[in-house]
Amino acid sequence: MDFNFDSEQNDLREAVRGLLERAYGDSEVRRKLVANDPGFDEKTWSRLAEMGLLGLPFAEEHGGMGAGPVEVAIVAEEMGRVIAPEPFIEAVVLAGGLIAAVGTDEQKGELLGALAEGTTIPAFAHAETGTRWVPTASAVTATQAGDGWTLSGTKEPVPNGARADVLVVSAALAGDGGTGLFLVQGDASGLTRTGYRTHDGGRAANVRFESTPAVALGAGGDQTAAIERALAEARIAYSHESIGAMDTALRTTAEYLKTRKQFGVTLNRFQALTFRAADMYVSLELARSTALWASMVQDAGGDVVSAADRARLQTSRAGRHIGKEAIQLHGGIGVTAEYKVGHYTSRLTAIDHLLGDGDWAADRLAAGVAAHETVDPLGAPYTG
Template identity: 80%
Template sequence: MRQTVDFTYDSEQNDLRDAVRALLDRAYGDSEQRRKVVAADPGFDEQTWARLAEMGVLGLPFAEEDGGMGAGPVEVAIVAEEVGRVLAPEPFVEAVVLAGGLVAAVGTAAQRSAVLGPLAEGGSVPAAALAEPRTRWSPAAAGVTATADGGTWRLTGVKEPVAAGARADVLVVSAVVDGGTALFLVRGDAEGLTRTGYRTHDGTRAAHLRLDGTPAELLGEGTADRTAEIEQVLARARIAYSHEAVGAMEAALRTTAGYLTTRKQFGVTLNKFQALTFRAADMYVSLELARSTALWASMVQAAGGDVVAAADRARLQTSRAGRHIGQEAIQLHGGIGVTAEYKVGHYTSRLTAIDHVLGDGDWALSRLAAGVGTYETVDPLGAPYTPPTTG
């Protein structure tokens, strides 16, 4: 029996989208305002961050007993898409979905209250320090080690890149313990911690972290390997990033379509040229396929399904669509598309950053291909598959 999937939002979800859109439009509806904000540290507007907290956005995915709103993945997806639509530089996915998600998944009740409560209230910005030099999107730690020192732990090694790492009040750091990977909380002002922040090509901020016997608090109880929990949270962050990419792609397409209907060549607007209209139509197809895949992945997450595989599918689709739409948006704008004063190039830059932050499309494709042998064979006409006989 054929099943249908309802991709429409309910009234509360529409209200959330409208409220977040109104706030972010006031903050970044003018691209010049965004350029001013990202030009100065910490790379985002602290007042906008506080207003998001007042709306309950920063506590959306966390349990009410931890100071959150108890909302689901679809609500997180709505916010992420609005962030991408105006290229808001606030570290929503980085702080809420990734760093906050790690604390929510692994931390004790006291740790969740201490970290997630201030985050939801806008008084703290956590960051996840998982990536290491010469590693490639692995949930396991390799170069940072943790050693017990009396009643505390001390971390040694390097983490880079750490999104929003220079601004973070608390860091969630992965480290090797007894051959496995454990998670630790490190205060931003801890001794032995050196943070070197820098601006990335898309205007956001990252940091190089050096830990030299830095005191840390073990996240959760016991030193069991946390690789599986980290993989799950990384998958949720990839899905959220897919929605942020959808918001950016939609804005890039809308800007391009507007340009084609106003810019004139040979006395007529560019949309009169059939070849250009076809290219814009192909961009729309890529956008809608990425949108439906990302929303499907959020629904899989909400239903408790295989979030890792769903995230890989969403990452692959948004990676391909982001590259297609970003490149075509610049091409259809001509020379103005690559200027710093025009926003199309900034959308493409952010889409490129999202594609690489937790694993690019080729990486997701290789993971999906590795498991293709486990899928059942399905006849396209609906008949049971009968293996051919031999002999």
């Protein structure tokens, strides 16, 4: 399997890296930016739009670029490399992905075109208190009202929910109708959004609906399967963002070991510390290959849900390992607010708990083990 990027993909990577390095090459710039609402730079968001990145995975007839999962992975990794706070995955991959998957042609043309231009930011309001990463909804209910719908209930946390111009909302349909998807405008009546800052510097919101008018996304009906797939595609993209963050954390740690002196010699002269850094590298490369494989499965139209679970498990384990080691190998400076290693670990932790953590992914994978044939390790057919 070829994991090398072609020339156009390499050009994309270099262009995105150049833009984000100019914006967030100095970690102090990011730290000051995320201290104020909306938690990201609107000018950088506009520049991402100018480069065509906000319409990257969408069809050209809807204002997009017609690129695939690998190109999305490249952008996500570069975002993670500087832990850029712009909601690329939340808006483009997740909310935009749902609109592209189930929306009508009119909805796609209007919303995806505006997203690609950077003038509209959508957010997916799905998580509910008391649930753990399921593709269904129960706390928000949808009631048909004439030709439209109204929503009632609460969603929390909704990443970037306070800033979003339009919300893609999952809601329980009457009877046994499953979970539907609806569009709610940011200025709709009966909509209350309370935003707050998350530990990694991002933004989330408590979103309440009180007979809030909504429009069905697409043809309506049960959209559970579409939600499951969209969540899986977002998990893969988050895996690539984690790869970028882990790569920077490892490089920063390696440079520190080469320059920081103890007992008259640099820390990389201590074999135990060098071995620990080598273990970090192994974790990173295992996670990188698994995430790239998952993107290629998605591109080929394979079992994206299972591939996403595998990528999430590997990147979760690697992120925890690399984050902890990066802080410990830096010593006391690693936990200070002024130094970036702690911020990378915080972001890796936040990603791990978005849409399902590593233990959750392991449980899902373990539940399907019985569906696979048993193979004798010595090569003889199993006859038990």
